[in-house]
Amino acid sequence: MSSPSPYQPAGGTAGLASVRALVNTALDILEEVSAERLGPVSPGGARGVREAAGKALAQPLLPEAGGEPSVVLDELVRPYAKWAVDLTHPAALARMQPPPTPVGVAAELVAATLNQSLHAWESGPFGLELDRWVIAQLAEFVGYGPEAGGTLTAGGSVSNLMAMVAARDETVNTKLGRWVRQEGLLNLGVQLVVLCPQGIHFSIGRATRILGIGEDQVVLVPTDEQGRMIPAEADRILASLPEDQVPVALVACAGSTDLGVVDPLPELAEVARKHGVWLHADAAYAGGALFSERLRGMLDGLAETDSVTIDLHKIGWAPASSAALLVRREETLAPFGLEATTCLSADDDTCAGYIGSQNTSLQTTRRVDALKIAVTMRALGRERLGAMVDACHDLARHAAARIAAEPRLECLTEPPLTAVLFRYLPGDGIDVDAFNGALRRRMLEDGRALLARTHLQQDGVSRVWLKLIFLNPETTPENLDHVLDELLATAAELEAEQRCQS
Incomplete structure (x- = not known):
């Protein structure tokens, strides 16, 4: 015999009690995973996440008998959180994804609940x-x-x-x-x-x-x-x-x-x-x-x-x-x-x-996306929101200055906004574009930092550039210096390996 259905309308009195309990369960999982984190993403790279997904998703999407909601939540939320990008980490610099405000996240819950x-x-x-x-x-x-x-x-x-x-x-x-x-x-x-x-x-x-x-x-x-x-x-x-x-x-x-x-x-x-x-x-x-x-x-x-x-x-x-x-x-x-x-x-x-x-x-x-926008902007206010934009711009300018001061790094241009393009310059005999692609993947696999990459046409040739994107105003210049120190150390290791192999 199948177990009783866990379905209760989320917006009703009983349903809201269930939502509260399940949200607390989910938040507990997020706190536990956060406490175990050592970097902006779990180490292991693409192979690691595929293996984790294979284990977590071994059961069918629609089983014959449904599961207890808190157990199902744990089965899927825990690996999801473990292999999610921690957007609050100062080394999460790859994409235009800021860590959202708590009030915006709360509004998302309301929007989903009332549907x-x-x-x-x-x-x-x-x-x-x-x-x-x-x-x-x-x-x-x-x-x-x-x-x-x-x-x-x-x-x-x-x-x-x-x-x-x-x-x-x-x-x-x-x-x-x-x-x-x-x-x-x-x-x-x-x-x-x-x-x-x-x-x-x-x-x-x-x-x-x-x-x-x-x-x-x-x-x-x-x-x-x-x-x-x-x-x-x-x-x-x-x-x-x-x-x-x-x-x-x-x-x-x-x-x-x-x-x-x-x-x-x-x-x-x-x-x-x-x-x-x-x-x-x-x-x-x-x-x-x-x-x-x-x-x-x-x-x-x-x-x-x-x-x-x-x-x-x-x-x-x-x-x-x-x-x-x-x-x-x-x-x-x-x-x-x-x-x-x-x-x-x-x-x-x-x-x-x-x-x-x-x-x-x-x-x-x-869906009513206007709710999370409205509460975010009203809670921050123009003064605070402007200060957050300026803080991210300041980080980009700090990054450009630090990169320009490093002899093995090349900064493409002074950043007008919050993104910085740069690349590592290995010694003679090593392809610069291939090396920077490999360097980024090594950083991703180690879970040390998340960097983006882009390709720009220069003199008729497509060149690889690494990209830092600053959308977390809580990141400090010291955090950023640590990321660049890690990158330089990783680049030196990778360059030594490639020379040994050649």
Whole structure:
């Protein structure tokens, strides 16, 4: 005979008691695992985590008889936590994942417990009001006016995709008098193109594939010595396009993920207005600079764009996912709307104020991510949030100075934001790119530090660079110096091994 079902509705009185007990169990597990940690990740690398997963996941996903919830929780949460990246550790420097605020984590629990959705009024009444308020506030931070709109998304890639959908449909409608959502692209009689700089995020190219524009129709605009798009070149290209090529969008970097490049937005806005082209700014990474008095100026011109991508689960310290697409005119989100005759959108309900958000998103069922964003930002406040941004920027500048002072390390450039690119320089006879790739993997396997890597085209050759990303304002310069000392020691060991093998 199967055991009694552990199911109790989480939002009810009995269910809340169960949630409290199970959350305490989970927190106990996290504390125990945390006490055993020696680094930002358990040592063992890719093989170690696969072996651990093989043991923990040996039982079927859906057994014939269910288990006791606290036991099941322990079986899966413990290995999950053991092999999770400890984002609070000062050597966790690989990715744009900050340790979230406790109040944001608590809000996540509330959102999961109440399980509201934003697609229809009856699925989340207060959540809808909260969502609209957060979008309006974020649009105001960017500098948009009261006619602005937007939506919270699952991440910057989704925001960029939605921006390209809005740009495509707006362009085709205004310039060609056609409606893509009804007619499609087959009989337009023109080729749509997108302009962007070399360093734009890969999600823009992916968006052109999904939208039927095609990556071959992405036109790269030349950049200056700092990697910034040259407005005069964008103007030249737009002016020289043949009549059968219609520009859908001019896409600007507002903080590239490698070098923190911010394209000259005011000048690009002038170019976009001159040619009647949609200007989109990908500020997924650098959008948080708006909270810093020191760094805010680097985003001048953001308010002149037609759309902006911003991730508050990067520089914003909200739990993922906390991303947004903001548009200067709410009406440009029309491609995501539904016909009023559907079960989710009736005219009489809309006139009475019973309005869901299904007309502003790719998603139908959509969780209330606005709650964790709202409590995080309100709890931190502008002053504290700005200080956190500045602290991470200070760490990046300290890292660049320390790297520049080391004869075996090379720093690529002074960091404008919170990321630093560098590499170790082994002696003659050792391939620099292969060595730095191996060095990073050795650090990952030992669990000493988590570093990212990237590839940059230099003199026609793809070069490997290591990357430090600072999104934990509690990290100290001394912590960072220890990480670099560990890296130098590991590099010396690896270099000695490779010379012995050669």
